[in-house]
Amino acid sequence: MRSEAVEQYNHALKAGQKYYKNAVIHGEYPYPLVLDDIIQESAVAGYADLGIIQVPADRFVGTKSAGRTAALAGNFMPLLEPTSEFAAKWISLCDAHLSEEGIRDAVECYEFLGRFYIQEGNKRLSVLLSYDSPRIAAHVRRVIPRWSEDHEVQVYYEFMHFYSLSGLYGIDFRHRGSYAKLQAALGFEPEHVWTDQERRSFSAGFSHFRDALQKQRPGQDQVTPAEALLTWLQVFSFSDIKDLTLPELSKRIDTLWPDMLAQTDDTAIELSTEPADKGKNVISKIISIARPDHLNIAFLYDAPPEYSTWVQAHDEGRQYLEDQLGSKVSVKTYLRDFRDYEAVLEEAIADGAELVFATDAAMVSACRKAAALHKNVRFLTCAVFQPYTGVRMYNGRTYECKFITGAIAGIMSESNEIGYVANNPIFGTPASVNAFALGARMTNPKAVIRLDWACLPGDPVKRLLDSGVSVISNREIVSSGTVWKDFELGTFKLQKDGTLIPLVTPFWDWGKLYEKIVQSIFSGAWNDISDSKAINYWWGMASGVLDVHLSKYLPDGVAGLGRILRTGICNGSLQPFRMRIFDQSGTQRNDGEHSFSPDEIVSMDWFCDNVVGRVPDYEELRPEYAETMHILGLYRKKLLPEAEGGQL
Numbered sequence: 001m002r003s004e005a006v007e008q009y010n011h012a013l014k015a016g017q018k019y020y021k022n023a024v025i026h027g028e029y030p031y032p033l034v035l036d037d038i039i040q041e042s043a044v045a046g047y048a049d050l051g052i053i054q055v056p057a058d059r060f061v062g063t064k065s066a067g068r069t070a071a072l073a074g075n076f077m078p079l080l081e082p083t084s085e086f087a088a089k090w091i092s093l094c095d096a097h098l099s100e101e102g103i104r105d106a107v108e109c110y111e112f113l114g115r116f117y118i119q120e121g122n123k124r125l126s127v128l129l130s131y132d133s134p135r136i137a138a139h140v141r142r143v144i145p146r147w148s149e150d151h152e153v154q155v156y157y158e159f160m161h162f163y164s165l166s167g168l169y170g171i172d173f174r175h176r177g178s179y180a181k182l183q184a185a186l187g188f189e190p191e192h193v194w195t196d197q198e199r200r201s202f203s204a205g206f207s208h209f210r211d212a213l214q215k216q217r218p219g220q221d222q223v224t225p226a227e228a229l230l231t232w233l234q235v236f237s238f239s240d241i242k243d244l245t246l247p248e249l250s251k252r253i254d255t256l257w258p259d260m261l262a263q264t265d266d267t268a269i270e271l272s273t274e275p276a277d278k279g280k281n282v283i284s285k286i287i288s289i290a291r292p293d294h295l296n297i298a299f300l301y302d303a304p305p306e307y308s309t310w311v312q313a314h315d316e317g318r319q320y321l322e323d324q325l326g327s328k329v330s331v332k333t334y335l336r337d338f339r340d341y342e343a344v345l346e347e348a349i350a351d352g353a354e355l356v357f358a359t360d361a362a363m364v365s366a367c368r369k370a371a372a373l374h375k376n377v378r379f380l381t382c383a384v385f386q387p388y389t390g391v392r393m394y395n396g397r398t399y400e401c402k403f404i405t406g407a408i409a410g411i412m413s414e415s416n417e418i419g420y421v422a423n424n425p426i427f428g429t430p431a432s433v434n435a436f437a438l439g440a441r442m443t444n445p446k447a448v449i450r451l452d453w454a455c456l457p458g459d460p461v462k463r464l465l466d467s468g469v470s471v472i473s474n475r476e477i478v479s480s481g482t483v484w485k486d487f488e489l490g491t492f493k494l495q496k497d498g499t500l501i502p503l504v505t506p507f508w509d510w511g512k513l514y515e516k517i518v519q520s521i522f523s524g525a526w527n528d529i530s531d532s533k534a535i536n537y538w539w540g541m542a543s544g545v546l547d548v549h550l551s552k553y554l555p556d557g558v559a560g561l562g563r564i565l566r567t568g569i570c571n572g573s574l575q576p577f578r579m580r581i582f583d584q585s586g587t588q589r590n591d592g593e594h595s596f597s598p599d600e601i602v603s604m605d606w607f608c609d610n611v612v613g614r615v616p617d618y619e620e621l622r623p624e625y626a627e628t629m630h631i632l633g634l635y636r637k638k639l640l641p642e643a644e645g646g647q648l
Contacts, residue, residue: 005091008094012126015073015130019073019074029074031070031074032074034063036066039143044143045144045145048142048144050111052137052139054135054138055169056169056170057128057129060076061117064119093124093127105124106138107120107121107124109121109141111141112143113152114156114172154176155173155175158177162179162180165188165194168194172226173227175227175264180640185233190640198648208246209249213225213228213253215246216253217253223260228253231256232256232260235365235368236252255371258390259368259534262389262533262534268387268389269385269599270530270535271385272535272538272539273539273598274542291523291524295522296329296332296353297330297357300333300341300348300358300359300363301315302335302336302363310359313508315333317512320515325518341366342366345370346370349370349374355518356377356378360382361383362627364388372390381394382394383395383632384426384427384602385536385602385603385632386631389534393536396540396546397428397541398476399432400546400569400576401547401548402432404439404562404569406435407442407562408439408491408554408562409440409447409491409504410439410441410444412471412503413444413493414470415468415469416446417467417468418447419464419465419469419473420437420449420451420472420611421453422452424455424621425453426632427632427633428601430607434581437449438579438581438608439576449611449612449613450612453616456616457622471493474491474492475490491504503553503554504548504549504551505549508546509544513543516543538602542569542571542572547566550563577590578594582609583607583608589606618633630642
């Protein structure tokens, strides 16, 4: 054994010398870090004794104090010659490790921000690391940093809470809220304390997942294994990890890899604001990407068209698509009935669907899973500002229409106060409110917009009318074919005799969008957009997807102004947000010399200074809006997944 120990020291010495040399060449510190040099006592809030735990070997980065730091390279492999006293002690420890006795004593170390610094037992640690021991028994004393605005410190405080529940190290996140999201994604309540069995089950599955990630993406550091797992749990279950072989798991991780990157990159969402120009699909023409001449298309509905005006509007779009493209498409509709979305999608794919339009945002999770399993099928979901690469989103810029309706409301109101009913606080809603407010102020500089919400308990229209408001902007008509059955839709006015008259309302024409998307596939323009981006089609009035109905009750001059504004928005000469804008706090948001970018518009979470109202808190909303808020809500990043029973 002694000879084996000597041989192991020589092997470790070479590894240490190699590390040292590479560090010096690259201008890096070649020795273990020293905790005493990193922190000052004034930055420490306190200490916590964690007892003896099994520490992941790759967590050791340094020593508590300088001591004999020069004896070890940064990877804790020795640097001193085999004839040194240090080497003799190292070899003796190695000899003990190889014997039946083994190294039994735990090392002593400090932990700071998730990294470990050895205090006692650096040679024991070195010996164990030389044999690639995955975990090291260590008596750990945690150094708790003082709370500060430093992002790393804030994330670490969240980790400490997670550790108090799970008892796990090695789960690394870089974004706030991620530890709580993992707890919920695994089906646990926020304060659930893990059992030993749950801890073992997770550790085994996570190790398998991490190995598969390393196999598929060796050396990558854009996404931590825990961040990748959190994306996985949005699509698949934890039990799927243990049911798949390493090659199968690696392959499935590869299908989600663009999503894993997008989840950690706020710039990954690409808003496509105009339909593709058929004449500009240069890439597909040059490399002769195969373009189909026929498509099997599936439309997924959550209710029969006769029972839902929303579904009816999309079904009218489906009929328009068939009328325009005829034999080039074979279209079939699928209704969820009492099944889940995943089952309906699998039926559509089994029927040969090559393109799927899912007409409700609630379908996005099922589409993501289907997209990961069926790479040859294209999926689109009616939603906006979603960071998912495997499924493209589509929606419209309603704020353009709302600017026109606001301008008309400013003229038609006999007072300075105008009501606005917003549906729910999702991405794009504040932009519509602000565009309406700016349009109203353009025609009535003293206009004040009183904001209410349809997602709150009670009747928002009644609340506004009772407050004395006579002109109100309510929900838009969902399609051009929908009759104006209820004068409370769109922007309407309360007459002195108590009757309501419609003034103007936006409406959707989904058929134009469906036709243009399908044509982009036939032309090859679909392929010109990178699959590494989360593509969100967010088209405006110029595309024909959105328009406004001008009521017959409007005076000719007002209707004429509406048409002028419509022309200006469609040809780009009028940009609703290209003006001086102040928010409710008095902060200037725009100097009037430029407009906002599409990302700035869709992600607005503030209101103009002539808007009276606020974004309601999640807890204030009616329960039926919970799912929508998790998918589309302005504060979705702060919401935890619904816990549905532990997966471990």
